[in-house]
Amino acid sequence: xxxxDFLWGGAIAASQADGAWQEDGKGMDTQDLRYFDAxxxxxxxxxxxxxxxxxxxxxxxxxxxxxxxxxxxxGIDFYHTYKExxxxxxxxxxxxxxxxxxxxxxxxxxxxKMPNEAGIQHYIDLFTECKKRGMKVFATILHYNIPVHLVTxxxxxxxRKTIDFYVRYATTLFERLxxxxxxxxxxxxxxxxxxxxxxxxxxxxxxxxxYENAIYQCTHHQFLANALAIEAAHRIIPDSKVGGMIARFTxxxxxxxxxxxxxxxxxxxxxxxxxxxxxxxxxxxxxxRRMFEExxxxxxxxxxxxxxxxxxxxxxxxxxxYMSMVSSTDPNHEKAGGNLVSGNRNPYLxxxxxxxxxxxxxxxxxxxxxxxxxxxxxFIAENGLGAHDRLDESGKIHDDYRISYLREHIRQxxxxxxxxxxxxxxxxxxxxxxxxxxxxxxxxxxxxxYVDLDEEGKGSGKRSKKxxxxxxxxxxxxxxxxxxxx
Ligand code: BGP
Numbered sequence: 001x002x003x004x005d006f007l008w009g010g011a012i013a014a015s016q017a018d019g020a021w022q023e024d025g026k027g028m029d030t031q032d033l034r035y036f037d038a039x040x041x042x043x044x045x046x047x048x049x050x051x052x053x054x055x056x057x058x059x060x061x062x063x064x065x066x067x068x069x070x071x072x073x074x075g076i077d078f079y080h081t082y083k084e085x086x087x088x089x090x091x092x093x094x095x096x097x098x099x100x101x102x103x104x105x106x107x108x109x110x111x112x113k114m115p116n117e118a119g120i121q122h123y124i125d126l127f128t129e130c131k132k133r134g135m136k137v138f139a140t141i142l143h144y145n146i147p148v149h150l151v152t153x154x155x156x157x158x159x160r161k162t163i164d165f166y167v168r169y170a171t172t173l174f175e176r177l178x179x180x181x182x183x184x185x186x187x188x189x190x191x192x193x194x195x196x197x198x199x200x201x202x203x204x205x206x207x208x209x210x211y212e213n214a215i216y217q218c219t220h221h222q223f224l225a226n227a228l229a230i231e232a233a234h235r236i237i238p239d240s241k242v243g244g245m246i247a248r249f250t251x252x253x254x255x256x257x258x259x260x261x262x263x264x265x266x267x268x269x270x271x272x273x274x275x276x277x278x279x280x281x282x283x284x285x286x287x288x289r290r291m292f293e294e295x296x297x298x299x300x301x302x303x304x305x306x307x308x309x310x311x312x313x314x315x316x317x318x319x320x321x322y323m324s325m326v327s328s329t330d331p332n333h334e335k336a337g338g339n340l341v342s343g344n345r346n347p348y349l350x351x352x353x354x355x356x357x358x359x360x361x362x363x364x365x366x367x368x369x370x371x372x373x374x375x376x377x378x379f380i381a382e383n384g385l386g387a388h389d390r391l392d393e394s395g396k397i398h399d400d401y402r403i404s405y406l407r408e409h410i411r412q413x414x415x416x417x418x419x420x421x422x423x424x425x426x427x428x429x430x431x432x433x434x435x436x437x438x439x440x441x442x443x444x445x446x447x448x449x450y451v452d453l454d455e456e457g458k459g460s461g462k463r464s465k466k467x468x469x470x471x472x473x474x475x476x477x478x479x480x481x482x483x484x485x486x
Contacts, residue, residue, distance in 0.1 A: 001418070002479050007095050007136065008479075009135075010431025011429050013144070014143060015029065015100075015102070017076050017435075024105070024116070029145035029148060030198070031145040032072055034440055035048075035060075036048070052198040054204065068456050075435055076434055076435070081461070082126055082129065086133050088449055089133065092469060092476065096427060099139065100142070103141075103166075110149050115172050120176050138181075138381075140188050141170050141187070144200070146162075146202055157218035163221050171236070183241050184240060195341045199437070201222065216297050223309060230313070231312045241315045243316040243381075244314035245317070250359075250362045251271070253327055254326050255328070266287075270288075276317060276373075280374045281374075314376070319366070319382075320380075321380060322384075324357060325344065326346045339356060346359070353386070353388055354386055354439075364415050364416045368416060379425045382428075385401065386444040388443060388444075389466065397450055403468050407471075411483060431448060433446065433449065442455045474486070
């Protein structure tokens with residue numbers, strides 16, 4: 001049984017939805033520079049996501065004024081359509097809406113002395129509209145897109161100065177938007193720095209002498225920025241709720257060989273718990289000291305850093321959950337695709353069109369394990385199915401595959417709540433079709449609302465309701481009790 005105030009919601013991110021990349025004073029950001037070619041085949045799309053960013057691509061993109069090959073520049077034009085889109089979300093019955101704020105709309109260069117008032121006004125209008133339509137606001141302060149100027153001028157997250165710029169930005173948000181936001185997330189998936197270093201911490205691999213070291217240096221700076229944002233939020237808005245989020249990579253041992261079981265513990269620690277341990281317990285865990293030593297990783301810490309982490313821990317935890325993984329010491333274990341990282345194949349699971357292994361019970365496992373470890377309220381900040389949707393002759397989309405994905409995951413959330421987990425909300429990912437983050441495809445659709453745009457941004461942009469819209473609406477109206485077919 002879901003608690004009566006359970007927060008049923010939907011999530012998107014600014015760079016994947018907004019478009020309007022140069023409007024109202026917005027500066028260029030790191031996602032505006034990600035190149036995509038609609039003629040790429042499946043392998044090229046995957047490779048492009050793994051290669052992420054090169055110096056050449058970065059430079060070329062800086063001077064490119066074309067938008068076709070840069071889908072994050074057009075998104076779904078949410079910047080202009082948010083009123084009509086939120087009307088649909090209200091009809092859906094959403095209790096909460098999650099989106100991110102574009103840093104470069106507020107501070108176009110990142111190091112500006114004064115914020116851009118037009119950018120602030122946009123978010124006042126957007127969040128006021130959410131409130132008018134009965135939705136709480138869940139705001140992500142940074143979902144990958146940082147002002148380009150901070151990268152070219154300062155080296156981005158490698159530089160400690162970026163912490164100060166970030167804290168100034170976050171402080172502005174708390175001061176100006178504090179009364180409109182209900183839940184804050186300083187960072188989307190803070191463990192992304194490790195798994196997609198361009199997105200996570202704006203590192204360009206060919207510029208790094210010691211890539212691994214740079215990743216953990218950036219992560220240390222992000223931990224500090226996260227903690228200082230919590231400190232500022234609690235000071236400026238006394239009852240504010242600030243969370244810590246990871247992409248959750250739940251792992252199972254491939255066999256009961258002790259080596260595989262040990263590997264699972266290591267994978268869980270290095271991919272997941274390192275990040276939540278620091279954010280929720282306020283210190284680096286012991287297992288990481290060993291990993292740093294054995295791999296020759298030396299990060300620069302300053303006096304006082306440990307106190308900052310210790311004194312500013314999160315109020316709740318959040319994660320995205322799309323699939324589970326398999327841990328094995330056998331390098332030849334069969335492989336499968338995945339979010340941010342690809343992994344080993346689990347023969348008991350079906351896969352999505354993109355090879356992500358669908359595992360609803362893994363969500364119950366993740367919730368139980370995380371709650372048991374920290375006893376903090378949990379928010380599922382993302383979960384959903386990316387699929388190829390096809391319109392029938394009458395323009396309808398019968399996405400029974402998405403309905404079944406959602407149903408099975410929601411059933412497992414219900415089980416987890418019965419297990420005793422304090423689950424406060426669920427913001428389904430990509431509630432409206434948006435550009436995919438990993439492979440930059442418009443054709444990888446998650447929404448219960450369809451958007452008529454192709455991979456070059458062409459189309460009417462018209463919104464239409466998929467079957468899953470009516471199903472999710474029914475689920476929300478019954479507070480998760482009616483998960484039956486339509
Ligand atoms: C998460 C990101 C999102 C999102 C989602 C799905 O890691 O926070 O931004 O897009 O994954 O990934 P994709 O869009 O690549 O299918």
